Amino acid sequence: MGLLETTEQESLRETARRFVHERMPLSHVRQLRDSGAPDGLSRETWRELAGLGLAGIMIPVSHGGMGLGWTELGLVLEECGRTLAPTPMMSTVVLGSTALTLGGTASQLGDWLRPIASGEKLLALAHDEGTRHAPYGVGTRASLGSDGYRIQGEKALVLDGHLADALIVVARTSGSSGEREGLTLFLVPAQSHGLHVTRTLLVDSRNAARVRLDEVLARPEDILGTLDRGAEVLDPLLDRARVALSAEMLGGLVEAFESTLTQLKSRKQFGVAIGSFQALKHRVARLHCEVSLTRAIITEALHAIDEDRSNVPLLASAAKARASDTFLHVANEAIQLHGGMGVTDACDIGLFLKRARVAAMTFGDGHFHRDHFARLRGY
Amino acid sequence: MGLLETTEQESLRETARRFVHERMPLSHVRQLRDSGAPDGLSRETWRELAGLGLAGIMIPVSHGGMGLGWTELGLVLEECGRTLAPTPMMSTVVLGSTALTLGGTASQLGDWLRPIASGEKLLALAHDEGTRHAPYGVGTRASLGSDGYRIQGEKALVLDGHLADALIVVARTSGSSGEREGLTLFLVPAQSHGLHVTRTLLVDSRNAARVRLDEVLARPEDILGTLDRGAEVLDPLLDRARVALSAEMLGGLVEAFESTLTQLKSRKQFGVAIGSFQALKHRVARLHCEVSLTRAIITEALHAIDEDRSNVPLLASAAKARASDTFLHVANEAIQLHGGMGVTDACDIGLFLKRARVAAMTFGDGHFHRDHFARLRGY
Amino acid sequence: MSSADSDERFRESVRCWLEESCPPSMRTPMGGEEDEVWGGSRGGFASPDQRLWLERMASRGFTAPTWPVEYGGAGLAPARAGILEEELRRLGCRPPLHSLGLWMLGPVLLRFGSEEQKRRHLPPIARGAVRWCQGYSEPEAGSDLAGVKTRAVLEGDHYVVSGQKLWTSHAAVSDGMFCLVRTGADSSRHEGLGFLLVDLSSPGVDVRPIRLISGESPFCETFFDDVRVPVENLVGQPGQGWKIAMSLLEFERAWISRLGDADFAREEPLEVLARRYLGEECGRLSDAVLRDRIAQLDMDRLCNASAVRHAVEALEAGRGLGPESSALKLQAMELRQRWRELKVELAGFQGLGWEGPGFSAEELRLTRDWLRSRANSIEGGTSEIHLNIIAKRVLGLPD
Amino acid sequence: MSSADSDERFRESVRCWLEESCPPSMRTPMGGEEDEVWGGSRGGFASPDQRLWLERMASRGFTAPTWPVEYGGAGLAPARAGILEEELRRLGCRPPLHSLGLWMLGPVLLRFGSEEQKRRHLPPIARGAVRWCQGYSEPEAGSDLAGVKTRAVLEGDHYVVSGQKLWTSHAAVSDGMFCLVRTGADSSRHEGLGFLLVDLSSPGVDVRPIRLISGESPFCETFFDDVRVPVENLVGQPGQGWKIAMSLLEFERAWISRLGDADFAREEPLEVLARRYLGEECGRLSDAVLRDRIAQLDMDRLCNASAVRHAVEALEAGRGLGPESSALKLQAMELRQRWRELKVELAGFQGLGWEGPGFSAEELRLTRDWLRSRANSIEGGTSEIHLNIIAKRVLGLPD
Secondary structure, three states, rough: OOOOHHHHHHHHHHHHHHHHHHHHOHHHHHHHHOOOOOOHHHHHHHHHHHHHOOOOOOOOHHHHOOOOOHHHHHHHHHHHHHOOOOHHHHHHHHHHHHHHHHHHOOHHHHHHHHHHHHOOOOEEEEEEEEEEEOOOOOOOOEEEEEEEEEEEEEEEEEEEEOOEEEEEEEEEOOOOOOOOOOEEEEEEEEEOEEEEEEEEEEOOOOOOEEEEEEEEEEEEEEOOOOOOOOOHHHHHHHHHHHHHHHHHHHHHHHHHHHHHHHHHHHHHOOOEEEHHOOHHEEEEHHHHHHHHHHHHHHHHHHHHHOOOOOOOHHHHHHHHHHHHHHHHHHHHHHHHHHHHHHHEEOOOOHHHHHHHHHHOOOOOOHHHHHHHHHHHHHO | OOOOOOHHHHHHHHHHHHHHEEEEEEEHHHHHHHHHOOOOOHHHHHHHHOOOOOOOOOOHHHHOOOOOOOOHHHHHHHHHHEEEEEOHHHHHHHHHHHHHHHOOOHHHHHHHHHHHHOOOOOOOEEEEOOOOOOOOOOEEEEEEEEEEEEEEEHHHHHHHHOOOOEEEEEOOOOOOOOOOOOOEEEEEEEOOOOEEEEEEEOOOOOEEEEEEEEEEOOOOOEEEEEOOOOOHHHHHHHHHHHHHHHHHHHHHHHHHHHHHHHHHHHHHHOEEEEEHOHHHHHHHHHHHHHHHHHHHHHHHHHHHHHHHOOHHHHHHHHHHHHHHHHHHHHHHHHHHHHHHHHHEOOOOOOHHHHHHHHHHHHHOOHHHHHHHHHHOOHH | HHHHHHHHHHHHHHHHHHHHHOOHHHHHOOHHHHHHHOOOOOOOOHHHHHHHHHHHHOOOOOOOOOHHHHHHOOOOOOOHHHHHHHHHHHHHHOOOOHHHHHHHHHHHHHHHHHHHHHHHHHHHHHHHOHHHHEEOOOOOOOOOHHHHHOOOEEEEEEEEEEEEEOOOOOOOOOEEEEEEEEEOOOOOOOEEEEEEEEEEOOEEEEEEEEEEEEEEOEEEEEEEEEEEEEEEEEEEEOHHHHHHHHHOOOOOHEEEEEEEOOHHHOOOOHHHHHHHHHHHEEOOOOHHHHHHHHHHHHHHHHHHHHHHHHHHHHHHHOOOOOHHHHEEEHHHHHHHHHHHHHHHHHHHHHHOOOEEEEEHHHHHHHHHHHHHHHHHHHHOHHHHHHHHHHHHHHHHOHH | HHHHHHHHHHHHHHHHHHHHHHHHHOOOOOOOOOHOOOOOOOOOOOHHHHHHHHHHHHHHHOOOOOHHHOOOOOOOHHHHHHHHHHHHHHHHOOOOOOOHHHHHHHHHHHOOOOHHHHHHHHHHHHHOOOOEEEEEEEOOOOOOHHHOOEEEEEOOOOOEOOOOOOOOOOOOOEEEEEEEEOOOOOOOOOOOOOEEEEEEEOOEEEEEEEEEEEEEOOOOOEEEEEEEEEHHEOOOOEEEEEEEHHHHOOHHHHHHHHOOOOHHHHHHHHHHHHHHOEEEEEEEEEEEEHHHHHHHHHHHHHHHHHHHHHHHHHOOOOOOOOOOOHHHHHHHHHHHHHHHHHHHHHHHHOOEEEOOOOOHHHHHHHHHHHHHHHHHHHOOOHHHHHHHHHHHHOOOOOO
């Protein structure tokens, strides 16, 4: 399977691009931020996007989706990333529907996939705790009682947690924090008693929440995947989420890079376009190389998932590390090269740096992934 | 005590500079290398240098030295570093005489300091083992028998080991490798039975040896410092050696930087001096900043030793880390900016890169010292 | 000998006076911005001691030790000013006044101003009664000051000023602005610039705060719409503005000292943050890679502090720094950026907050400070401009 | 359908032929340089199988699959050449011939050469009978090829060539050199250059090897002292040399593929070195900081390999890479430099040796390879030149 885009993929990209630029340009997230919109995204726009089939892009046709692959999803996410469009793509499409596909029962699939594809229902993954991404660092406990499991714990950086109709909660049913064994995934309705969700206002004006679970009840049939062996779903789920988020980040960093290029060609100092200064040329030429490498590894990782290659975990880790480091580097350089205007809130370029920071920390930054990659490679 | 150079210091620097440029220019080390000189340095030139008082620069006047301080020694080492002059300054003056001053008995001082100052005798420190600097990673054992201590072990990167009249051997008299307690320093004559010294030919064409100690006999009166508490001498000795080597490295990196500047001003491409290209300007301007910071921290560290400040270990670590990283960076950039000629053996600039690599690994590179510094700071 | 003796007597009298006059609360380490006194008619004091300390120091001319007594200074020779400085440091006294008037406008007036200008402007600066801000940059003239477009047209005994200034820090709380304006019809770039003092309470002045990526900021945009400025407010000759502005670019001592380690030392050390957010293992920070980066930064702080101390000593010894100050500024600012960035990184998820709930005030500060620090390499001359200066004026590389 | 059918038949016949014709030893992974066959009258074979494999492939024109049959090629359409390539890869066949003649001079002659030049020079290249080297650089013209000074003065039916070429790799073992010479009296920079084929056995040619910082090297300095070259050895028109040389700068496929991961894969992985020199703790490399750098480099290898694979696919699909090849070259070369540097660093004291005793042959190799790699960012266009090309031709930044 080649890495080049097919004509079908190009036309899908074009559809997404057009929609995003018309309905969710950069002013969209800015307006949501400045108006203090409590949701932090527009459900109406989301339903429109779903109307184009993009919410169900990877959901099987039999469940109301388009039945396409990760490469196609990546193209759409990249286009969303270009305008930092706040959508439940990551929470609901990438995390939610993938978790279901990887571990859901026929009844769970039947309940959720169609309303996800239609844009009616949202899901969220409540996984990380503490202050950084740690796949098995789960202290939240689910203890079996007479009426089912009682879940107790706190979750951080739950994407779209305040909007979701149900949360996929990663809890520990045995073992202790740090161990791969003993994790279980529960599909918990948002209205559950004892579930406290607080939206957090992050620097990127996107959507995440803290979740406190206070003796939340979950029944055995709410388990997603296998008891104690949740990592079998969680591991591939996280790898896919890393690649998908990287694809979104690619859109953001490419956009930041391109606006910087435009700035270099148009902004004048000392009577000439600043892009004629060789020191700046070499810096952006190096950025270009980094951007190309980032695109290459993300494309490769998306294809690898579609082809179910055994090196998906390695590629996912490399892609997320590279996307995180490149996005931060590009955004910092972009601000510097925009000069004084670059640090004002009036200029859009700062929004990319803010997004870069949050996206980098989500599902592991470069530092996390270098360690993770080394473990995967056995060193 | 100010950091600025006094007029006395300036004139000392001038003396050293003149001698080094006349008697040990860059062609000196090249010629020693190409002629395959077995010593790897010229003893005659060393005696001349000693004749100027520079071998005994820090040795008390009462023992035939000049009784000056580390700041002065640093100036001389910097000038030696400019031409990569191979001298026993590090082995004999910095390590040898300092070890004696820190821990020697009156009789040891009486035996050694005067012939060191006159350039007649050379010393060496046999300390590191294995493949990298590890202050307490000493596996060489000295076991007390009826006739004295029997030393058994192997030492690497013993500067001037093949030339020394005696070796200061760091051996373990109790405890195990990695522990600070249990080290003892022995002053062992070069002719000792069981002492096998092999000169190693390093990439910088300077002088180091491997030493194998095969049941080498040392008497209790050969101990330098206190039994089992050798670290009390070793720790300050290594700190001083790090700063002194950094001062030598400063000379090398400044010289490499300055020849690169000259090259930028004289070499033409596309009809103009390559130093007029802004991308190169910014790179050398950044190098200049690094060089200035390197000089600042080294000067500060030398003064701190002279003033016996309590933060000498921190400053020594910071100085050696910075000198190592800057020297390697400057040398790499220097070669690149010299273009094709820079990678030929005919061009001198490559000699600086070679020296940078060896000097960086000696007494700990940047990586070692960041860890060391963190330990000193308690984190 | 007798000069040394009299210096010693001076030192003792100063020490004695300081011990009597400096309120104990003014001898504690500086905390945040509220501990800085910037004076001016719109400024205030966070505590009565701040006011007392400023008044006492100003009464002796010690806010501007080397300025002549008739201009509100103490008329001290540099050596004596050095002694005063040492004694202030010894006692841990806070600076009584932060002021662009003291650091920038004052030296300009002493060198280029008329006698009348000195008598009129310097004493209120020394007392902290008038606060000045700087108006150099414009929307189309960022790093390229010669591109200034604001016009000052002479009409009788007034200049009529129209145009727009950007990055005028603290303009909203200042009384006056010293700015570069185009006085001549002369359109050529460096000539035709004048150095003009503008009263910000004049009709036609409009000051609007600038919001940064980090939120609120002291920066403003200042618009001049036919503002009438008396002709005697022009410093030097009409075409001399460029020369005057350039003379300020070689930052002086107070400014250079601020590049040192003091503001790092006031903050929570990196390893304390790291311990909180990453934890420890076997008595060491548990993450060896971040530990390595923390140590790198702490070492770089030492290097930077040494370089700044060296520069300050050179200045005290009467040696000018010249363009070398660009290197100090560049590395000090980039060090601050790396420090802010590493702090946010250490805080992990807790470094991502914009507003509560879920984040402590300190955590929100981390994030905002990190964003704010992106401007460090732009304000006061971009890093690129400083690299140009180093390449050309320190290293002598050809154009 | 019928074309696909016939492609399938072609594939089967090729596969069948390769399985019969490729000696088993030529199907093992390449080791060091001795496994490369470069041909030419002064070259040799490290094994009889090498010779056999080259002869067999050449007999079918498969060393130059797309060249016309009359010039020693196989006359295959690109799709067929792709099939051949795939089958060679499938079987793990080694390349039968490495050759600048195949990669560089051949394409130039096909595009710019006369019929007579093609007939004369291409078949021996395809057979590996004649080895060519490149003569572009000169002492005063490093990155700036327009500064070439070597003169070729027309005297009757010969050019008389005088001058000096630098970095003529393998000139000492080559038969001919294709070089840029100044044919016109015209001193202007790009015009007046010609692309000339010089027989290195001609009187007046003096080839001297260049010693690098890493020791011996394949590079040479080549001196021309009134060397007589028949006028029919000029390719294209007298002023066309620049254009011809530039057409080669957009490296083609074989060259791009070599930027991928294959040569890393042939070497000992970093973690194996690290385990040897640093040891392990709890089943992991004991030094977390170096582990982080190893992982970074391994990840960057993956990125580079993906980028190269992407580029090769684009080329196979008939899309030119253009100046984008500069980015591939730049990053591939700098990756190799970082790899070499990290290896030396991992080896610690054992990475410092120049000659024995005390160092294994592999350790000495590490050191030499590291030094040699410093030239990676200079040869084949300096990194700076590639950055210029990217800025101008990929990103469209103004001059």
